[in-house]
Amino acid sequence: MKPWLDVQVARISSYLIAIAAISSLLMMLHVSTDLASRFILGTQIEGTIEIVSAYYMVSLVFFPLAAIDRSTGHISADVFTNLMSRRVRWLSLMFVDVIILICMAALVWFSAREAYLRTLDGEMWRSGEFLIPVWLSRWFVPIGSAGMFLTVLLRLCSGGRRAAAPAHH
Amino acid sequence: MTNYQIGLAGIAVLLTFIGLGMPIAVALFVVSVGGIFFIRGWDAAFGSIGSMPFDLSASWTLSAVPMFFLMGAFAFNSGMTISVYRVLRMWFWWVPGGLAIATNMAGTAFGVISGSSVAVTAVMAKIAIPEMLQRRYDKALATAVVAASGTIDALIPPSIIIIIYGIETEASITALFLAGIIPGLLTALIYSIMIVVRCKLNPALAPVGERDFTVAERREATRDSWPLPVLFAGIFIGIYSGVMTPTEAGAASAALAFIIAMVRRQMSLPVLWRSLVESASASASIFFIFIGAALFARFMSMSGVPSYLGNIVTEYSPSPMAFVLIISAIIILLGMFLEGIGILLIVVPIILPICKQLNIDLVWIGMLVIKLIMVGLLHPPIGLQAFVVKSVVGDTVPLMTIFRGLLWFLAAEVVIVGLMIVFPDITLWLPRQFGHH
Numbered sequence: 001m002k003p004w005l006d007v008q009v010a011r012i013s014s015y016l017i018a019i020a021a022i023s024s025l026l027m028m029l030h031v032s033t034d035l036a037s038r039f040i041l042g043t044q045i046e047g048t049i050e051i052v053s054a055y056y057m058v059s060l061v062f063f064p065l066a067a068i069d070r071s072t073g074h075i076s077a078d079v080f081t082n083l084m085s086r087r088v089r090w091l092s093l094m095f096v097d098v099i100i101l102i103c104m105a106a107l108v109w110f111s112a113r114e115a116y117l118r119t120l121d122g123e124m125w126r127s128g129e130f131l132i133p134v135w136l137s138r139w140f141v142p143i144g145s146a147g148m149f150l151t152v153l154l155r156l157c158s159g160g161r162r163a164a165a166p167a168h169h
Numbered sequence: 170m171t172n173y174q175i176g177l178a179g180i181a182v183l184l185t186f187i188g189l190g191m192p193i194a195v196a197l198f199v200v201s202v203g204g205i206f207f208i209r210g211w212d213a214a215f216g217s218i219g220s221m222p223f224d225l226s227a228s229w230t231l232s233a234v235p236m237f238f239l240m241g242a243f244a245f246n247s248g249m250t251i252s253v254y255r256v257l258r259m260w261f262w263w264v265p266g267g268l269a270i271a272t273n274m275a276g277t278a279f280g281v282i283s284g285s286s287v288a289v290t291a292v293m294a295k296i297a298i299p300e301m302l303q304r305r306y307d308k309a310l311a312t313a314v315v316a317a318s319g320t321i322d323a324l325i326p327p328s329i330i331i332i333i334y335g336i337e338t339e340a341s342i343t344a345l346f347l348a349g350i351i352p353g354l355l356t357a358l359i360y361s362i363m364i365v366v367r368c369k370l371n372p373a374l375a376p377v378g379e380r381d382f383t384v385a386e387r388r389e390a391t392r393d394s395w396p397l398p399v400l401f402a403g404i405f406i407g408i409y410s411g412v413m414t415p416t417e418a419g420a421a422s423a424a425l426a427f428i429i430a431m432v433r434r435q436m437s438l439p440v441l442w443r444s445l446v447e448s449a450s451a452s453a454s455i456f457f458i459f460i461g462a463a464l465f466a467r468f469m470s471m472s473g474v475p476s477y478l479g480n481i482v483t484e485y486s487p488s489p490m491a492f493v494l495i496i497s498a499i500i501i502l503l504g505m506f507l508e509g510i511g512i513l514l515i516v517v518p519i520i521l522p523i524c525k526q527l528n529i530d531l532v533w534i535g536m537l538v539i540k541l542i543m544v545g546l547l548h549p550p551i552g553l554q555a556f557v558v559k560s561v562v563g564d565t566v567p568l569m570t571i572f573r574g575l576l577w578f579l580a581a582e583v584v585i586v587g588l589m590i591v592f593p594d595i596t597l598w599l600p601r602q603f604g605h606h
Contacts (some may be wrong), residue, residue: 057226
């Protein structure tokens, strides 16, 4: 059961980071095209700032969270944990994982509630004469956070494997 | 408990959580939400969790970060980094400690194209250290120069840490970019002088090598290193002519790096995908901390800790210089166990109001803080850069030898930081020439 779950969570985290990677490419293309259009044609692509901010950026911030947690880990200081005995370190990292889990659960819950309310409102941002729907990207926050929640939950269920892994920065 | 006592307790809990190995972003998040709960109650604490992460990440200004990361990843993964080192070693082979100087200069030049000093240090450690050791360079010098020169890129534009500082303080990113150039070059220069003087006085440190290339090969290698000046010119002209925002300059440079790699036939699907994933991961890691730090800044502001500390500072040491020295000592201490951007995002919300109160120039103090953070990556007992080098060289060079070599660079840093404090124009002259201040 656990290997199957692990494979599924790994798959979800790799899909999520793939979306973030594509967002990064799209952002480069979109902004460069906008810039070229401004210099060559003298006009800008309407909504560039709004789409970059609300879609590419939010996707880039939240979708890679699970994959980062699974691979190198989020930026942390390992100085003191490396000095601990194996048992104490295991306990310390289990405690840390429980806190992360609570933190991500809160983030999923409150950001999903916010996204739901904004969806009901049909949130839009104005860009010149256009209205750009933004409610959709509100869901990126709970989705990305849920990916990390699942990753940490799975790790906790399998007895805190991170404690045995080599320290990282 | 008064509000500032809650704030001070929050800082203590934050440092404890970080010490327990909690990701810095999560520690900032948890402590801030807890602190706001104690000060303002449930609604204020949890109300901000719902909307703040989206509101902070949906930022046009912040989008410069992933674009410069992407440019660095393209340049790095397509091999532009290595070609720069190769050409520099061909030009500096005759100087005492020539390979060490070339490594140092390469570290500075990589500032233009690198997204991560750790990644560049790791690659330089793989390329430059074996060659220096093969030519019987002193192990301490060979390893330390790679570790130290990897930190110079934080000051050379476009630097991610400078962008983050600019967003945190609302200081002009263009002015900050300009402000970093002279301290960055000064660091490279003082490192180089120190290396040459040491090698001149003690030739056993770096035996003069034999020339192992022809003039035609050097000409060819120099021609081959054209992407770096082209990228630098693109960024410089784009930002300083005022026609591009930092985000646009970042996107244009990433596109330029991509096109250059295509022209040089160094771009493939795996290179493209690796670059995209690397830049997405690096950006998200930093943004996650950024969101936690924004919550922390709100908590600090509610607790009144910055104004409380500001009052203490003005009461006991009215001189801004004394404050700067205290801050320098705190950053050096934090550098013993925290990573660079983490230090920046924790320290800035606390010191920013005090700096404003004492009329300290935000561009100048920013460069000083970033410089000190980089020094923190070099000094014992932690010195992240030393560990990066150690992880590459393995058992060939003991950690203590790397730190012994770094002591010389730390001595050079004392001179550089001293000069930056005593002569603020080192930092502020260039921005002034471009009409800032």
